[in-house]
Amino acid sequence: MRPTPRQQVRRSKERARYETAAIHAVLDAGFLAHVGFSIEGQPFVIPMLYARDGEEVLLHGSIASRLMRGLAEGIPACLSVSHVDGLVLARSHFHHSVNYRSVVCFGTARSVDDPAEKAAALARFVDAILPGRAAESRPSDRNELAATLLLRFVIEDASAKVREGGPRDDPADLGTDYWAGVVPLQTRYAAAVSADDCTLPLPPSVVRVCPEAR
Amino acid sequence: MRPTPRQQVRRSKERARYETAAIHAVLDAGFLAHVGFSIEGQPFVIPMLYARDGEEVLLHGSIASRLMRGLAEGIPACLSVSHVDGLVLARSHFHHSVNYRSVVCFGTARSVDDPAEKAAALARFVDAILPGRAAESRPSDRNELAATLLLRFVIEDASAKVREGGPRDDPADLGTDYWAGVVPLQTRYAAAVSADDCTLPLPPSVVRVCPEAR
Numbered sequence: 001m002r003p004t005p006r007q008q009v010r011r012s013k014e015r016a017r018y019e020t021a022a023i024h025a026v027l028d029a030g031f032l033a034h035v036g037f038s039i040e041g042q043p044f045v046i047p048m049l050y051a052r053d054g055e056e057v058l059l060h061g062s063i064a065s066r067l068m069r070g071l072a073e074g075i076p077a078c079l080s081v082s083h084v085d086g087l088v089l090a091r092s093h094f095h096h097s098v099n100y101r102s103v104v105c106f107g108t109a110r111s112v113d114d115p116a117e118k119a120a121a122l123a124r125f126v127d128a129i130l131p132g133r134a135a136e137s138r139p140s141d142r143n144e145l146a147a148t149l150l151l152r153f154v155i156e157d158a159s160a161k162v163r164e165g166g167p168r169d170d171p172a173d174l175g176t177d178y179w180a181g182v183v184p185l186q187t188r189y190a191a192a193v194s195a196d197d198c199t200l201p202l203p204p205s206v207v208r209v210c211p212e213a214r
Numbered sequence: 215m216r217p218t219p220r221q222q223v224r225r226s227k228e229r230a231r232y233e234t235a236a237i238h239a240v241l242d243a244g245f246l247a248h249v250g251f252s253i254e255g256q257p258f259v260i261p262m263l264y265a266r267d268g269e270e271v272l273l274h275g276s277i278a279s280r281l282m283r284g285l286a287e288g289i290p291a292c293l294s295v296s297h298v299d300g301l302v303l304a305r306s307h308f309h310h311s312v313n314y315r316s317v318v319c320f321g322t323a324r325s326v327d328d329p330a331e332k333a334a335a336l337a338r339f340v341d342a343i344l345p346g347r348a349a350e351s352r353p354s355d356r357n358e359l360a361a362t363l364l365l366r367f368v369i370e371d372a373s374a375k376v377r378e379g380g381p382r383d384d385p386a387d388l389g390t391d392y393w394a395g396v397v398p399l400q401t402r403y404a405a406a407v408s409a410d411d412c413t414l415p416l417p418p419s420v421v422r423v424c425p426e427a428r
Contacts, residue, residue, distance in 0.1 A: 006256055032312070034294055036250030036259035045250035045259055045294035047316050080248050080259035087343050087403075089420070093336045093351055094358040096343060098246070102261050122307045129301050129310060130397070137307055137392050144308040166409045178351050179417045181408040183344070183424055189301075190398040195380045200393045206303070210397055 006106055006157065017160040020055075026103045026160050027052045030081050031128045035059065035153075037077040039070045050079070050153075051121070051128035057153040058121050059109065068149045072111040079105040079153055086185050090167035091178040097163060099182065105158040109151040115142065118150045132205035231374040234269075240317045240374050241266045244295050245342045249273065249367075251291040253284045264293070264367075265335070265342035271367040272335050273323060282363045286325040293319040293367055300399050304381035305392040311377060313396065319372040323365040329356065332364045346419035 017023070033050040036043060046067055051058045057079060061068035071077060082102040090096050112118055122145075123134040140148070167180045189210040192202055231237070247264040250257060260281055265272045271293060275282035285291060296316040304310050326332055336359075337348040354362070381394045403424040406416055 032296060032298055032314075034248035034250075034259050034296070036248075036257045036292070038252045038257055041290060042320070043250045043252055043257060043290055043292045045248050045292045045318065047294060047296040047314070049312065076255060076257055078250070078257045078259045080261060082246060082248070082261040084246055089344065089347060089351070091351055092354070092358070093340050093348060094354050094362070096340050096347070096351070098263065098343065100246075100261070104259065106256070126307050126310050129312065130303065133303060133310070134307060137303070137305055137310070138387060138390070140306070140308050144306070148308075166407070169409075173352060174411055176352070177414065179408070179414045179420070180412045181406055181416075181420075183406045183420055184404040185401060186404050187399060187401050190400050192397045193380070193395050195383075195394040195396075197388055198394045200391065202395075203393045206393070206395075206397055 015161045015163050017162060022160045022162070023103050023158045024052065026083065026101045027057065027081055029083055029101065032081070033057070033059075034080045035071070035077060036080070037071055037075050039067070039075075049125060049129070051124045053121070053124060053152070055155055057105065057155065058124060059151040059153055060122065060125060061149050063147055063149045065149065068151065071109045072149060072151055074108045074110060077107060077109055077153065079107070084185055085164070087183040088163075088167050089179070089181055089183065091169045091173035091176055091180045095167055095169055097167070099163050099165070101160065101162050103158055103160045105153070105155045107154045107156040109153045112150045112152055115145050118145045118148060121150050122148065130205050130209065132208070136203045136205055229375045229377050231376060236374045236376070237317050237372045238266065240297065240315045241271065241295055243297055243315065246295070247271070247273075248294045249285070249291060250294070251285055251289050253281070253289075263339060263343070264295075265338045267335070267338060267366070269369055271319065271369065272338060273365040273367055274336065274339060275363050277361055277363045279363065282365065285323045286363060286365055288322045288324060291321060291323055291367065293321070298399055299378070301397040302377075302381050303393070303395055303397065305383045305387040305390055305394045309381055309383055311381070313377050313379070315374065315376050317372055317374045319367070319369045321368045321370040323367045326364045326366055329359045332359045332362060335364050336362065344419050344423065346422070350417045350419055
C-alpha cells in the first residue's frame with residue numbers, strides 16, 4: 001500500500017513501516033495512547049487508555065468529559081503510541097538517540113451506545129491492561145455503562161516508526177576515546193500490593209506477570 | 215494560581231495539580247513528550263525528545279522536517295508527558311485504572327538560531343536522556359548545528375494529574391471473592407551493550423545506572 005501524504009514518514013524514512021502487522025504489533029504492546037485533536041483552534045493532547053479491536057481502537061472516558069464529547073463528534077483526530085526501548089549513546093551529541101517503536105494513527109472517533117457492545121469493550125480494556133483480568137472482576141452494570149462514553153477510533157491511515165540497534169556514528173568519530181553503545185530500557189512489574197481490605201490470594205492474571213507478592 | 219479554562223482539569227479533579235513544582239517534577243522524570251498541533255485542519259501528535267529548561271521545554275529535530283518547521287511558526291501547540299506507575303486492579307471492570315503522573319502544557323514554540331545556544335541545548339538533550347553523558351561525547355560542530363532545528367516551547371499554562379494508591383471500589387463490591395490491588399510498573403535499565411566497534415570500558419554515566427555490562 002502506498003502511504004497517503006499525511007501518514008507518510010518524511011524523516012528517517014528507513015525507520016518507517018506501513019504494514020498492518022507492524023502497526024498492530026506496536027499498538028498491542030501498550031495500553032496508553034496520546035490522543036490529539038483541536039477544539040476551537042486549541043490543540044489538546046490527552047493521555048488515554050486504549051484497546052485495539054481489529055482495525056479500530058477503543059477509547060473510553062466519562063460521559064461528562066467535554067473533551068471526550070468533542071472527540072465523539074467525529075472531529076479529525078490523531079492517536080499516537082510510543083515505546084522507548086533503550087538509550088542510544090553515540091560518540092557525538094548529534095547522533096545520540098533512543099531506540100523506540102511508535103505509531104501515529106489518523107482517523108475519527110464515534111461513540112458506541114449499545115450497552116452490550118459497551119460492556120464487551122470495557123472487558124477488553126481490562127484485558128488490555130492485564131490479560132485474563134476481565135474474567136476475575138465484576139462486569140459493568142447498567143449505571144456504570146450509562147456513565148461511560150465509549151469511542152471507536154477508526155484508523156483511516158497509520159504509520160509505524162521503529163529504531164533499533166546501536167549508534168550510527170560519523171566515521172571521523174570512530175576510534176576516539178568516547179564510549180558508544182546502547183543502554184536497554186525495560187518495563188517490568190514489581191511485586192503486587194493487595195488492597196488494604198483484601199486478604200485473598202493473588203489471582204492467576206497477576207501471578208503470571210509477578211509471582212512474588214508483598 | 216487559578217487555572218485558566220483550557221488547563222483546568224474537569225474530570226477527577228482530586229488528581230489535579232497546578233503548582234509549578236509538581237509540573238516540573240513530572241517533566242523532569244522523563245525525556246519523551248507527545249507534541250500536538252494542527253496543520254491545515256489535520257491534527258498531528260508526534261513523539262519527541264525534550265529537555266526542560268526553566269519555564270520552557272526544548273525540542274529539536276531536523277531542519278528539513280515540515281512538522282518541526284510548522285511548529286516553529288508559533289502555531290498553538292500542546293505538549294503532553296505521561297508516566298505509568300502501576301496497574302490498578304479493582305473488583306469491578308469499571309474501577310480498573312492505572313496509577314500515573316502526567317502533564318499537559320499549552321503554549322507555542324519558537325526556533326532558536328544562535329549557534330552557541332543551540333550547542334548548549336543539544337548538550338542538555340544528551341544530559342536529559344542520561345545525566346553526565348554530554349561531557350563524555352563530542353559536542354556538535356557547525357554543520358551539525360546548522361542541520362538542527364531547535365525549538366523553545368514556552369509553557370503558557372499547564373496542569374499535572376497524578377493518580378496513586380490502591381483501587382477505589384464500590385462499597386457493595388467489598389468482601390466479594392474478587393482480588394483487588396496494585397501491580398507496580400517499573401522502568402529500569404538492563405545491561406549496557408557496547409557498540410561493535412567499541413572496546414572502551416563503560417563510562418561513569420552508564421555505570422551509574424547499570425553497573426553490569428555484557
